[in-house]
Amino acid sequence: MELDLSHIRVIGFDADDTLWVNETYFRETEEKFADLLEQYETKNKVDQELFRKEMENLELYGYGIKSFMLSMIESALELSNNNIEQETIHEIITMGKRMISKPVELLDGVEEVLRALESKYRLIVLTKGDLLDQERKLDKSGLSRYFHHVEVLSDKKESNYQHLLDHLEVDVKEFLMVGNSLKSDVLPILNIGAQAIHVPFHTTWAHEVVSPEDHNNDHITLGSLKELLHYL
Structure with a gap:
């Protein structure tokens, strides 16, 4: 499907299995x-x-x-x-x-994409997990310099996203989320009125799997993160 992303000012990236292998x-x-x-x-x-x-x-x-x-x-x-x-x-x-202790293995094209977008958009990391572990991975990744803000959420529900965007004074209509999980990175974002792009990873934790009837077509699915540059 075609989405108009001309009004996007802020882009949120999931971390695990979107920026690096997890x-x-x-x-x-x-x-x-x-x-x-x-x-x-x-x-x-x-x-x-x-x-x-x-x-x-x-x-x-x-x-x-x-x-x-x-x-x-x-x-x-x-x-x-x-x-x-x-x-x-x-x-x-x-x-x-x-x-x-695993090394941080960046997914294909991640730094290329962030480098291309950093001067045009405000980039933030929105991930969930253990705070210390996520901070460690971000530091090891060498990607910190591309992001204006990093947030480790306890969960990724509509309320978590809305509270954070309000705190950062980000208009939902100007926000785009990019991630590998339909359940955590796409559907909650669409439900609060923002936009999302799905970049599937080759394996998904069972907890993150959603049934076909829960899907909708209001988002783009990409084969790799590098394809994001065709839309932005």
Whole structure:
């Protein structure tokens, strides 16, 4: 579809899986976690129980690797009927630390796009997750200089976006959000009257998947972030 973006003044970018790789590391760790617990349950059952525990803990722990680590430990205890060995708990913690220590791998064309847009628009980062981890990744990415503002949100619902835009004195009609998640980066933005561009990543966390009937056609879907320059 065609969207008129001539009135856009401020562009928000999601971070994980929009600017840099993230979900791939979670999928890799889930595989290793299932291998650790193979004596207790099947891989499919381990995956299901870990996801259930993550959803159960979201309200308490929020998003990010530390929350994921705690959910893995709790799942391991429950699936093993509290018989899990201390060495396995230690390995789960080590896997989480390895995730936190991963180098930041920028997605294709990210810096090219930001460099082209920084003089024309006010660029901001709007992401969710663990504050310390997101600050670390942004610092390692070398992208900080392109952004006027960085915000790590506890969630990405309409109210979170509206409150932030009000705080930054940004008119929703002049705001464009760019991200990989329909649920978090596109639909809430459209619901408050702003515009959004969807740039899918090759893998999506189950919590971020939305059913087809929840989609609408009021946004653009791109094959890569570099295609954004064709519209702006």
